[in-house]
Amino acid sequence: MTQLDVKILDDRLKDNLPEYATPGAAGLDLRACLDGTLELAPGATVLVPTGIAIHLDNAGLAAMILPRSGLGHKHGIVLGNLVGLIDSDYQGQIFVSVWNRGNAAFTIQPMERIAQLIIVPVVQVTFNLVNEFSESERGEGGFGSTGKH
Numbered sequence: 001m002t003q004l005d006v007k008i009l010d011d012r013l014k015d016n017l018p019e020y021a022t023p024g025a026a027g028l029d030l031r032a033c034l035d036g037t038l039e040l041a042p043g044a045t046v047l048v049p050t051g052i053a054i055h056l057d058n059a060g061l062a063a064m065i066l067p068r069s070g071l072g073h074k075h076g077i078v079l080g081n082l083v084g085l086i087d088s089d090y091q092g093q094i095f096v097s098v099w100n101r102g103n104a105a106f107t108i109q110p111m112e113r114i115a116q117l118i119i120v121p122v123v124q125v126t127f128n129l130v131n132e133f134s135e136s137e138r139g140e141g142g143f144g145s146t147g148k149h
């Protein structure tokens with residue numbers, strides 16, 4: 001396992017750091033560090049603090065905030081930015097943009113697991129300017145060019 005520096009910005013997380021729910025889990029659950037309940041009307045978006053800051057300190061890593069599938073599928077609770085991207089040099093608190101895309105109001109409970117964080121490898125590139133690419137099987141075909149369906 002890779003070690004990651006983390007700061008706790010909310011005392012309620014002291015014995016409750018984000019963790020993997022099972023040994024094979026990819027995501028670390030992020031909690032809504034709210035003082036009280038927060039009702040999110042249909043269509044509304046709110047920025048929710050998670051009480052933690054991380055420092056990936058390696059341009060070869062990034063963290064991504066993803067919705068929790070249960071909340072998304074059952075309640076329409078997803079992310080206002082669809083996916084949140086945490087840069088390796090970001091040291092501030094992680095916030096979750098929570099979007100209620102459903103038809104009913106949803107009440108977020110304090111410390112509820114509201115989203116999940118995955119750590120992913122990233123490849124940084126430099127551009128090599130060319131006039132022509134070397135040939136590939138696909139070429140410029142896209143958007144359904146490979147078949148009828």
Ligand SMILES: O=c1ccn([C@H]2C[C@H](O)[C@@H](COP(=O)(O)OP(=O)(O)OP(=O)(O)O)O2)c(=O)[nH]1
Pocket residue numbers: 065081083084085086087088090093094095096097
């Ligand atoms: O859901 C998110 C998305 C981003 N961030 C933090 C970490 C990230 O490194 C920083 C900047 O995010 P991004 O680059 O996506 O935002 P931007 O709108 O391009 O702003 P900036 O000019 O700060 O890069 O904000 C979060 O806490 N939650």
